[in-house]
Amino acid sequence: MTGALWALGLPALWAGYAWGSHLLTLGSVWRGRPTVRAAALTFDDGPDPEYTPRVLDILGAQGVKGTFFLIGKRAAAAPALARRIAEEGHDLGNHTWSHRSLWLCGPRETERQVSRGHAAVADAAGRAPRFFRPPWGMTNLALFPALRRLGTPGVFWSLQPEGRRPIPAPAQVEWTVERARPGAILDLHDADGVPGAGARLVDALPALIAGLRTRGYALVPLRDLL
Ligand SMILES: [Zn+2]
Numbered sequence: 001m002t003g004a005l006w007a008l009g010l011p012a013l014w015a016g017y018a019w020g021s022h023l024l025t026l027g028s029v030w031r032g033r034p035t036v037r038a039a040a041l042t043f044d045d046g047p048d049p050e051y052t053p054r055v056l057d058i059l060g061a062q063g064v065k066g067t068f069f070l071i072g073k074r075a076a077a078a079p080a081l082a083r084r085i086a087e088e089g090h091d092l093g094n095h096t097w098s099h100r101s102l103w104l105c106g107p108r109e110t111e112r113q114v115s116r117g118h119a120a121v122a123d124a125a126g127r128a129p130r131f132f133r134p135p136w137g138m139t140n141l142a143l144f145p146a147l148r149r150l151g152t153p154g155v156f157w158s159l160q161p162e163g164r165r166p167i168p169a170p171a172q173v174e175w176t177v178e179r180a181r182p183g184a185i186l187d188l189h190d191a192d193g194v195p196g197a198g199a200r201l202v203d204a205l206p207a208l209i210a211g212l213r214t215r216g217y218a219l220v221p222l223r224d225l226l
Contacts, residue, residue, distance in 0.1 A: 018103040021141045028154040029131075032183035032225035038218040039184040040225040041066040041209075042157065043201075044095055044133060047074055047081040048191035051198030055190045056088060058205050065221040069093035069133045069155075072120030074191070082124035091221040093131035094118045094152060099193075102134050107142035114146040131155045131222055136164075155222060157187035161204070166194055169203035177211035183225065184217075 032038065041059075046052040047070055059066055068085050070092065075082040086092060096102075097116040105113060114132065122128040132152040134143065139154070147154055159179055161172035176186060188205075189197040212219060 016141075018138070018140050021139045021143065024141075024144050025137075025139055025154065025156065028156055029185070029226060030156045031158040031181075031185050032222075034181065034183045036218075037182045037216050038220050038225055039180055039182075039186060039212055040222050041186050041188060041219055042069060042093070042133070042155070042222065043067070043188050043190040044069045045074075045099070045189050045191040045193050045197075046070055047078045047085065048198055049078055049081065051190050051202055052078075052081055052085070054202045055205065056084060056090075058202070058209075059090070060088060062206070062209050064209055064219045065089050065091070066219075067091035067093055067131065067222040068190070069095035069131070070121045070125075070129070071095050071099050071191075072097040072117035073099075075124040076120045079124035082121065083126055086125040086127045089221075091131065091223050092121055092125055092127060092129040093133055093155065093222075094121050094129040094150075095133050096135055099135045101136060101138050102140045102143055103138045105140065105142075110140055110142040111146050114143065114150065118150050118152065155185065157185045159184050160187040161208075162189065162194065162197060162200065164194060166196055166200065169200045170207075172200065172204045173207045173211055176208060177215065180212055180215065180217060182217075185222070185225070
């Protein structure tokens with residue numbers, strides 16, 4: 001009997017804790033002001049020793065400031081790169097300590113993922129992250145109090161050129177430029193989650209920047225978009 005109650009009760013509790021928490025993301029940031037013709041390029045999952053420097057070179061050459069949501073563990077392993085991101089004037093965000101799905105983290109592990117990630121990015125870059133983005137956009141009920149304590153709002157996105165499946169670079173550019181709206185937040189990946197994501201981003205980025213600029217968009221870091 002107890003076993004049956006557990007079997008019924010745990011999935012329901014988990015559904016409330018994980019899926020139910022997504023109602024709270026309605027209060028999070030999904031895009032910037034729709035009245036200003038600007039968009040933010042945001043980069044998840046780095047710093048990556050191979051692709052992040054190439055992304056920074058492209059942004060530098062184009063005079064674009066972006067926002068980098070770093071995985072704490074990767075920032076700790078590549079502090080010079082994290083520092084370069086900060087020194088070149090880009091915004092920093094926390095993307096958890098080790099990129100675990102928050103759907104699979106209890107309250108204690110959630111707190112650890114958020115606070116350890118935050119501290120690792122701050123230590124490596126020499127500047128505290130201002131924003132937070134959960135891996136795959138997955139949240140739970142323990143996340144929001146942890147973010148309030150750190151003063152880092154959760155930031156999602158309005159456009160994701162490539163999600164969980166590889167999309168060729170030209171298709172990413174065309175799809176994104178066509179759908180961009182004022183206040184758009186683009187979710188890009190400068191490291192591999194999906195294999196080859198970093199390489200496809202480096203291919204797509206110059207045309208993406210040019211395409212958005214042709215349509216009149218200023219490309220700004222999140223601190224200026226929000
Ligand atoms: Zn991610």
